[in-house]
Amino acid sequence: xxxxxxxxxxIWESYYQxxxxxxxxxxxxxxxxxxxxxPGRAVDLGAGDGANALWLxxxxxxxxxxxxxxxxxxxAGERAAANGLDLRICVGDLLAxxxxxxxxxxxxxxxxLPAEQRARMLQQAAxxxxxxxxxxxxxxxxxxxxxxEVPADLFAPLSEVVADLPPTLTAICSEQQKKKxxxxxxxxxxxxxxxxxxxxxxx
Numbered sequence: 001x002x003x004x005x006x007x008x009x010x011i012w013e014s015y016y017q018x019x020x021x022x023x024x025x026x027x028x029x030x031x032x033x034x035x036x037x038x039p040g041r042a043v044d045l046g047a048g049d050g051a052n053a054l055w056l057x058x059x060x061x062x063x064x065x066x067x068x069x070x071x072x073x074x075x076a077g078e079r080a081a082a083n084g085l086d087l088r089i090c091v092g093d094l095l096a097x098x099x100x101x102x103x104x105x106x107x108x109x110x111x112x113l114p115a116e117q118r119a120r121m122l123q124q125a126a127x128x129x130x131x132x133x134x135x136x137x138x139x140x141x142x143x144x145x146x147x148x149e150v151p152a153d154l155f156a157p158l159s160e161v162v163a164d165l166p167p168t169l170t171a172i173c174s175e176q177q178k179k180k181x182x183x184x185x186x187x188x189x190x191x192x193x194x195x196x197x198x199x200x201x202x203x
Contacts, residue, residue, distance in 0.1 A: 024048075026055035027109050029138050029194050033173075034059065040104030043128055045094050045121070046111040050076025050087070057085035061105070064088045066097045095120055102130040109138040112154035119164040126166045132201040135169060137161065140190040141176065158193045169197040 030052055039060035044053040047065035049072045057063045057080055067073045070091045080087035090097060094108075095117060106125040113121060125135045141155050158176050165171060173196040180189050 024051040026052050027138055030107055030109070030136060031055070033134070033136055033196055034105070037105065037134065040130075041099070041101070042105040042107065043097075043099055043103050045097070045106065045108035045125070047076065047089075048072055050079065050089075052107060052109065053087055054080060054085065056105075056107075057087045058083075062086045062088075064090055064099060064103075066090045066092070066094055068092070068094070095124060098124075099128055102133070103128050104130055104133045106133070106135045107137075110140065112139060112156070114154065115156065115160070115164075118156060118161065122161075122164050122169070123166050126168045126199060129169075129199040131199055133199045135195075135197045135199075137193075137195040137197075139193050140179075141193055142191050155190075158195065161193070161195055165197055168199055170200065171195060171197045 034056065040062070042053075042056050042061045042063045044050075044056065044063060044065045047053045047067045048069065050065055053063045053065035054076060063086065065073060065076060065087060066089075068091070073089045073091050077087060077089040079085075094111065106128050108121070108125070111121065112118075122135075129135060139155075139161070141157050158174055162171055162174050173194060176191050176193045178189060179192045180187060
């Protein structure tokens with residue numbers, strides 16, 4: 001991850017420095033899949049402005065939010081503290097993070113990495129989870145028209161992501177659908193993907 005980190009860090013630091021401070025809405029697919037779960041410990045990898053992490057904390061989860069973008073993450077921590085929410089922030093390399101103890105939920109949304117690093121992240125998520133814990137991944141597989149500064153090969157097909165799951169994780173939902181998104185003043189269409197997996201309850 002050492003070569004990828006500065007590139008990602010510069011992009012996201014710049015993005016949040018230019019943002020107006022408004023928090024995005026939490027990911028609808030996260031809300032849908034977390035709703036039936038009992039709150040416990042959670043990790044949000046690539047937490048960004050903290051929209052998903054703050055929502056999880058509001059539902060009673062003990063959340064650790066991890067991201068490269070210190071400005072956005074520190075702001076999320078301040079919002080959590082002001083509202084009495086249980087949110088811990090960790091600024092740094094997503095692939096180097098390990099929680100102090102196993103967690104019940106790992107979420108990462110729109111974190112697109114080269115194949116080797118993607119496989120490492122899935123292995124890392126599995127290692128974080130308690131037996132019976134849940135991993136939720138939301139991403140995209142393509143973008144039309146493409147975004148110049150984002151390498152197209154980072155958008156892996158859903159089948160490749162599922163194939164990269166370590167043996168301790170079992171996919172319970174994998175689906176994709178076309179969505180529209182606005183980026184930098186232009187409209188784009190992408191194929192959104194959802195992968196939900198559970199760790200074997202036996203360990």
